[in-house]
Amino acid sequence: MSAGRGQETVRIVVDGRELEVAAGVTLAAALLDAGVQMFRRSVRGDPRAPLCGMGICQECRMTIDQVAHRRACLVTVASGMTVSTQGAVSS
Amino acid sequence: VAERYDAIVVGAGIVGAACARALALEGMRVLVVDGRFAGGGTTAAGMGHLVVMDDSPEQLALTALSVELWRDLSRKLSHEVEFDPCGTIWVAEDGEQLDAVREKQRVYATHGVASHMLDARGVAEAEPNLRSGLAGGLLVPGDAVVYPPRAALWLLDDACARGATVLEHSDAAVTDVFDHGIRCGSREIEADVVVLAAGAEAASLVPEVPIVPRKGHLAITDRYHGFVRHQLVELGYLTSAHVMTSESVAFNVQPRVTGQVLIGSSRELVGWDASMNRSILRRMLERAAAFMPSLADLSIIRTWTGFRPATPDKLPLIGPWPSIAGVWIAAGHEGLGITTSIATARLIADLVVGRTPPIDASPYAPARVLDAATPVHST
Numbered sequence: 001m002s003a004g005r006g007q008e009t010v011r012i013v014v015d016g017r018e019l020e021v022a023a024g025v026t027l028a029a030a031l032l033d034a035g036v037q038m039f040r041r042s043v044r045g046d047p048r049a050p051l052c053g054m055g056i057c058q059e060c061r062m063t064i065d066q067v068a069h070r071r072a073c074l075v076t077v078a079s080g081m082t083v084s085t086q087g088a089v090s091s
Numbered sequence: 092v093a094e095r096y097d098a099i100v101v102g103a104g105i106v107g108a109a110c111a112r113a114l115a116l117e118g119m120r121v122l123v124v125d126g127r128f129a130g131g132g133t134t135a136a137g138m139g140h141l142v143v144m145d146d147s148p149e150q151l152a153l154t155a156l157s158v159e160l161w162r163d164l165s166r167k168l169s170h171e172v173e174f175d176p177c178g179t180i181w182v183a184e185d186g187e188q189l190d191a192v193r194e195k196q197r198v199y200a201t202h203g204v205a206s207h208m209l210d211a212r213g214v215a216e217a218e219p220n221l222r223s224g225l226a227g228g229l230l231v232p233g234d235a236v237v238y239p240p241r242a243a244l245w246l247l248d249d250a251c252a253r254g255a256t257v258l259e260h261s262d263a264a265v266t267d268v269f270d271h272g273i274r275c276g277s278r279e280i281e282a283d284v285v286v287l288a289a290g291a292e293a294a295s296l297v298p299e300v301p302i303v304p305r306k307g308h309l310a311i312t313d314r315y316h317g318f319v320r321h322q323l324v325e326l327g328y329l330t331s332a333h334v335m336t337s338e339s340v341a342f343n344v345q346p347r348v349t350g351q352v353l354i355g356s357s358r359e360l361v362g363w364d365a366s367m368n369r370s371i372l373r374r375m376l377e378r379a380a381a382f383m384p385s386l387a388d389l390s391i392i393r394t395w396t397g398f399r400p401a402t403p404d405k406l407p408l409i410g411p412w413p414s415i416a417g418v419w420i421a422a423g424h425e426g427l428g429i430t431t432s433i434a435t436a437r438l439i440a441d442l443v444v445g446r447t448p449p450i451d452a453s454p455y456a457p458a459r460v461l462d463a464a465t466p467v468h469s470t
Contacts, residue, residue: 068313
């Protein structure tokens with residue numbers, strides 16, 4: 001699956017940067033597909049990304065539409081969604 | 092031949108760790124024994140506030156000294172101890188409580204403890220997530236917060252750097268305490284000074300010690316940096332803490348350096364039952380949300396219980412235990428053990444070497460509980 005082979009896409013905003021990602025999938029899947037490798041940082045500053053993909057491991061927590069600590073693997077990506085890695089990507 | 096040390100400390104919680112360090116600083120050869128592991132009991136379950144409290148003049152003297160000693164120590168602590176000089180705000184809900192806050196400020200001032208009155212606007216600016224309509228509060232900027240198990244380990248490591256030895260786990264479980272010594276299984280170990288710093292478990296070694304476990308619940312949230320900036324305590328907290336008979340909850344939240352919010356507090360007398368009491372947990376969280384409504388939107392990631400070592404007169408037992416030669420007590424600090432550990436250790440070390448402590452140690456003398464227990468026969 002890759003956004004750009006003719007399938008439907010949506011535009012979302014990740015850390016203030018607009019990104020075109022696959023539609024109809026979880027936010028976690030859409031971000032991984034778009035090449036986002038760090039979803040957040042641990043308390044010690046280490047990069048974190050989805051591990052289980054099914055809501056258990058808590059590793060994919062992000063601030064989604066201003067709500068902190070939502071699990072990207074349990075949220076379906078939607079047009080206009082704003083997502084913050086709280087500095088994991090930009091720093 | 093029995094093993095011999097200058098001092099044995101029974102219990103490697105924060106009080107035992109502080110005592111071990113203080114005695115090692117006096118040049119004594121110190122052994123610390125703990126039947127489980129260092130910092131793993133009441134210390135690990137506590138909130139970690141370093142707070143001046145004025146439930147009684149004796150409590151005020153001990154907490155004020157200890158917070159001062161913690162501040163002196165703070166620049167030496169490792170960053171894992173998470174010392175955060177966030178200060179405390181005592182929150183007043185109405186005019187009557189604001190009057191009590193003024194009185195509190197006056198009492199603190201007489202003990203040299205700085206504090207500042209906040210009006211309704213001041214408290215709202217200091218803590219935007221508090222509900223609107225509060226009357227004000229008292230900011231005590233010298234108060235702080237630490238991560239208790241790490242603080243205990245730091246104290247213990249510092250003691251070890253000065254020659255102390257630590258024995259942990261079941262081999263180090265003390266089964267008996269006698270004149271100038273202890274028994275751990277088949278081992279007998281002797282010392283000039285044996286300090287019982289086993290919290291509420293001191294009563295299992297010396298049954299006359301009137302310390303009972305007073306259960307509490309805590310909850311901690313995920314990381315929300317900046318949600319709360321100071322330790323917040325409702326003015327009614329002292330009432331909740333003081334009344335021993337019934338179960339109670341009080342609003343008390345703390346910012347952690349991780350951005351997490353630690354939420355307390357509850358008090359129950361149910362023996363050593365560590366199970367989660369969902370109804371009191373619910374009351375505790377509702378109390379917190381009544382002061383900080385948006386707390387209800389945060390994710391709690393863990394809840395747990397712990398046992399405060401409570402004494403009948405709300406003061407710790409610090410000093411020699413008259414009925415066993417060479418045995419001292421440093422226990423019964425209830426919910427203030429993290430705060431008062433350092434001052435307790437200072438008093439113990441001063442009394443052991445025969446120096447005059449910085450505050451009058453007599454109100455904490457363990458002998459008082461033996462006097463209190465003497466039956467009064469009516470004539």
